[in-house]
Amino acid sequence: MRRKYYHGEGSTIVKKLNSAEALENPSYKDSLAELLYQLADDDFILAYRGSEWLGLAPHIEEDVAFSSINQDTMGHAAMYYQLLEDLGEGSVDALAHVRTPEQRRNAILLEMANGPGDYLREPDYDWAFAVVRHYFYTAAKKIKINSMKNSSYQPLSETAVKISMELYYHQLHWKTWFEQLMLAGGEARSRMEQAITIVMDDFGGLLSLGNKGAEIVRHDLIDSEEILQKRWKEAMKPVFNSVNLQIPTRFPMKHGDGRNGVHTDDLTKAISTLGEVYHFDPAASW
Template sequence: MSQVAQDAIITLALQLADDDFLFAYRGSEWLGIAPHIEEDVASASISQNSMGHAAMFYELASELGAGTVDELAHGRKATERKNSILVERVNGPGSYMGQPAYDFAYAVVRNYFYTEAKKIKMDSLENSACEPLREIATKVNMELHYHIFHWKTWFVALIQANDEAKVRMTTAIARVMEDFGDLFSYGHDAAKIEAAQLIETEEELAARFTETVGHVLQSVGLNEDMLAYTCKQNGRNHIHTDDLTAALATLSEVYCTDVTAAW
């Protein structure tokens, strides 16, 4: 394997890992405060699965020389992260340990859209030129079917529930799309990732998302024009918000007490 190809694999693996790492963390913040006990259990399980997916991508990057899994997950600063802006955003006002006033409509829309996008990426990775990426994608896809079913069910049910719920959901869609611009982006590394034939182009994946979710929107009386977005800031290029800095401070607190310890 050439150094260029190896670098491309590491870069893509870190983008995918960082996405799931933050997505799982934001999901975990609903533990104990979800609308009811069944959702508490289901969303916690999905978050646990997603953290496991992140671990597999971190392990691949580690095997190629990017550092240990702990270093990659907990030791990198916000300025080194490659995750999308969407997954780092807070769930709402307050904090998990201090009177959270989170927005469940936003959580449902973010989780559903992110999971549909993730499924599209995993489907593409199953045809990757990189065998380890193909193998990881196959494992991840075994669980994504259930994740999509869960969040799509909530998405459709809430939009169709009543007028107030529909307004909250459409507001959440607009908020999610504000940060959606870099989710399919490979950032400055797009050329080398696509040249290595690791995954389809940004444009191909984005078009598939619009088609897939657009059909769902139409089925509940909404217009797929709601899925329009622009890339205002790109997390793939290490441009992030203060939300990420705060999240990493929590996530890495134990690790940073002794980075040489075996956890």
């Protein structure tokens, strides 16, 4: 069922639904929940991966800045989980901590460990990978957020507006790191290029909407994968040009599509760690 109403030549107005109206349409509700799981799980797992850098970032100022970004990102995940709770999907805490890896909908790229070792024991993390992953993800997230400002689901549209205000600073932070390291030459440039190859091998998963993508788009919840990919390339092309790098033309998913429940052992280990406090005391607030 389309909810597009046309007002004048070339203009489109999308009718907004509230939670009660969404629950009246099973197909709409299922598509909405699927998208919300993707959004929430992406932010949830990447906020955790970012938090592992606490005390390990290149300098103390970056420790503070990165921690702030991770707190914001976890807050965004909580917003999406709250929208799912409002749809009757379960409590926010349970959605974050009880679901199995197979039930998660995050992109595989975001669950990948920062590097060998553990953040508490002999971590051998790759800062170049962290910069590229967070920058490319934040740019993709901004594209999605801009699209969802026009979402047919009113609460999601309003949430997108709130998140957008914080994303400007996140994107600027990672853009600065990306350009400085790429233009530094030598080992910095070499390691950044290696990180770009690793990130792009699974970058398609970030802009994927999974097996239910057609229904998500049909219900005007977000733009299509093709449109999202095109906008990401348009947004990133000036930055790639500034560092003398060719913009990627393909969006592969080397290790599979996390939107469809395909994941790695990295996610299993991360979820186990993230849920330790909750499972010790389910009444605790995360």
